[in-house]
Amino acid sequence: MSEIEANTGLVGFSVKQACDLLGITENYIRRMEDEFGFTVDRALRGTVMNRVYTTEKIFEIQHLRRERGQLAGLRKPITLSVYVKKGGSAKTSVACNLAVHLQLRGLRVCIIDNDPQGDATSMLGYDPDRTPEELIEEGFSPDLAVKGHFGNLLVPSSGRFQQLNLEEIIKKPYGEYGPHLIPAEESIEDLGPALSAQMHSDLRYGLFIEKSRKGLYQHCDLSKYDVIIFDNNPAGTPLSRNALVASDMLVCPIRFDKFSFRALTRLSEWLQEFEDTTGRCPELVAVPTMYVRNRPVMQRKLAQVQEKFPDNVVAEQLHHSADYLKSLDDNVLLAFYQSKTPANSTQAMREVCLEIYERIVRISEAKEK
Known part of the structure; x- marks a missing residue:
């Protein structure tokens, strides 16, 4: 088990x-x-x-x-970020379910919790707030405690954290052959000022991942992972910017309100600026979330997003449903939620993740050329 x-x-x-x-x-x-x-x-x-x-x-x-x-794995490894500058858009749910579905397709996946709140860490069953001793006192396994985060691996660039080996930090919520997790807790927030003080500060994540995939760091070898997924804080922090710059793809869950639409528009403008500066740009993939069928206002907003971002919106929508809420209450990912309804959020999530998988394969093949 x-x-x-x-x-x-x-x-x-x-x-x-x-x-x-x-x-x-x-x-x-x-x-x-x-x-x-x-x-x-x-x-x-x-x-x-x-x-x-x-x-x-x-x-x-x-x-x-x-x-x-x-x-089969990927021809070239991929880094992606789940991000939109707006909270409450099911960002962490998408990140964790995507990690599971990609692993179910045979890929080797590592999700990096890049958020001081540790939402992905919590969603995958760990406790970023309590010590092993506190967990034991409350009758839980001390293995649920978090020891270290991405900042403890990025020590040469941060200088603020004790260097730890990947195996000391990594969590394996579904066993050795499931998706792995580099967890987070609130002290990762201290990585922001350290990154900002570095030359080419927004490139630190990307450079580290590139070298670790080549096996150049004895304490952190990421070469076995086909896909690295960053789950990010919605704020535009140095941590989030680093993850975006390091990524080949940005998966953007978007709720259908004017604030999320505005956040996606601003992100698109930032990507254009990034491309103008660097000559490269991650692929943007918008995922409609909290969607309610048969509501004209939702249909209009979906049409607006599809018009503004042609070829960048997944075909399926993630619905606001009893399945979704119940899975959150039960702390079970939608990927594994056993719904009794024939048309449900579980299937919608699967179809969204399958489309993202197909896009990942195309990006990987393009990188090889």
Whole structure:
């Protein structure tokens, strides 16, 4: 059982549900048990013992399929940021669910929580605010505490934090073969002034990631990850700017109000300025969130966004629904939420992430040329 299952009550999946997540047939998954030699837990459901697949086992299966050449990675690694200069747009939900869905496609993903509030860290089951001792006193595992953040890896550029190895910081909420997490807590905010004091201050993240992917840092090797996802604070801080400059793609969740639309417009203008200055520009992908069907005002605003940002808006919208709210209450990502309704937010999130995956593949192929 993975850390997040042990601490959030997330239950296992039936054969049918596991196949739906993996995109394979029931006959095939049973053949894989013999071919790959892995075991699956059994649980009593009613009067019958049934196979139960944990999230950890599901990700292990995808790992084995990739090892056997049945799934492919990317030709060139990709860095993306989930960002919009407006809170309350489901930014962290999109970042965490995207990490899961990309890993389910066979990619190796690391999400970096770049927000002092530690929302992605909390959403993935960890506690950025309490010490191991406090957690033990309250009956929780001390492993849920956060030890270090991205600033502890970026020490040569910051000078304000104790240098730690990646393995001391990294969290694995769904086991070794699920998406990994570099967590955050409020002291990462101190990284901002340190970055601002550096020459070419907005380039520090990008330079660090480039070198760490080449294996040039003994304490931090990021070469095994196909995709690095930054989850950012909505404020335009040095941390967020560094993540944006380091990214090949910006995923921008946008609520349908005038403030979010304005924030997306300003971001687009900043990207144009960045391209004029550097000669490169990350691809912008807008994701409509909190969408309510059959409301004319929503339809009009969606048309406005599509007109202003042609080819930059995903085809599906993330809906404001009972599924979404219930998954947040249960601390279970939409990717794994077992809804009883046929048309639901879980499927919408999957379709959005699939489209982003396809865009990532195209960007990766273009980088190779």
